[in-house]
Amino acid sequence: MDLFVNDLSLHGQFDDHQAFRRSLNDVIACRNCAANYQRTLRVSRSIIERQVTPQADFRQAVQANRDRNFIMLIMEWINKRGPFVEDDLLRNPNEYFALSDDTLVTDEAIGEAATRHFQGLHAGLVSFAPSDYQHTPISVHWYHDDGSVESCALPNCCEPEQLQRLLESYRQPPANWNDFIAQLPGRFPHLTFLPGLEDHLKGITFSPYLVERSFVLLDVLNRLKTCFDAEGQRTAAGEELVDNFFRRDKALFSDSSDSEKNDSHFCKAMTFKDPDGQELICFWHGKVKRPIQFRIHFSYPIQSHKPLYIAYIGEKLTKK
Structure with a gap:
């Protein structure tokens, strides 16, 4: 446009x-x-x-x-x-x-x-x-x-x-995983996407449903990153988002389990570098359950003064 x-x-x-x-x-x-x-x-x-x-x-x-x-x-x-x-x-x-x-x-x-x-x-x-x-x-x-x-x-x-609403209505949906990754910074400007996200999607059949659900999860994180007052405290709107998406039973966002954290291979896979070379361990994640177990891992806790890094988007790495 x-x-x-x-x-x-x-x-x-x-x-x-x-x-x-x-x-x-x-x-x-x-x-x-x-x-x-x-x-x-x-x-x-x-x-x-x-x-x-x-x-x-x-x-x-x-x-x-x-x-x-x-x-x-x-x-x-x-x-x-x-x-x-x-x-x-x-x-x-x-x-x-x-x-x-x-x-x-x-x-x-x-x-x-x-x-x-x-x-x-x-x-x-x-x-x-x-x-x-x-x-x-x-x-x-x-x-x-x-x-x-x-x-x-x-x-x-x-x-x-x-x-924003107007431009969103004119945006073409992603046709493949590369389109999906390319659209993320524009759709979610308050999130910071680490390079190499597309590598985790190799071998996964492109799914419009996975894209749609991923956009839902990322929108929650994008909104949550804006919900802080001048003192850096989470606002009432932010608390409502946390209640709805982080604290409820079977919430869409959660921490990894103790067994996953004790798995050396999983721990290594969830360790990333931020743009300054500092280590990021990203156990917290958003979940999509079909057509495959799909995860979005991000830096945590979410704070007003630090970037919210999206480190991994792809298939669940630990499966029972």
Whole structure:
């Protein structure tokens, strides 16, 4: 999916630069979300001139924060990094796009997103909020020279959670184990996947069901890694996850048994190295019971200040 910042959603509506910054933070979070799904968020070079408060344009409002790191982050993105809408145009200069209220968008990011849609590509928008563009979808009409009109509905997101749901809906399911491993960092950005996970899957027949259940387990761990307060204590939401998935009878997650821990071959197999070369013993695991006994082993305990390493995904190594 091709994503575009909707520059028309900046129309001088913010009371001050602090209110604009809060909305801009959401757009930056959407940019990060897109990157987690191996997508980019295109921005127009002219957005820097858009009016964002009655007194200030984009550049002035950013610089009014007096936060050097924030200013550098935003201006480097807007001035240097992009990617920029203008550098990868697909639209024809003779085309004419407008919204339902007759607002002309041919030369705007919305127009480029519509062009891609009409060419059979998936495209979406990210808008600032509050604005006149908080609804989804946004309807765009393509007026042809012969008087005919085509219309499309572009998905529009104002919050990173909304964009994540959208991108998730467009993700193709893995077709093989290599696809499965390749998708993991994007699907579960709060987990750290050790290299070589695909080696443990060799010889195992690819199973969409195993993939689906693995995604369920990894989603629990991914959510749990975010459930800590500023002091590093697990939140109520985190405790609920632990109660539901770690503490109940026949829970999906558990520690290895004493007999497994006393098995020298198993202990060696569950000993890994983190990126710094430190030893990790990963007895804790998530379980899938069919069509084969399948395990996901990870570092434990799960803490706010340490990465949660996924060390092994594959068939159960100890079987009765």
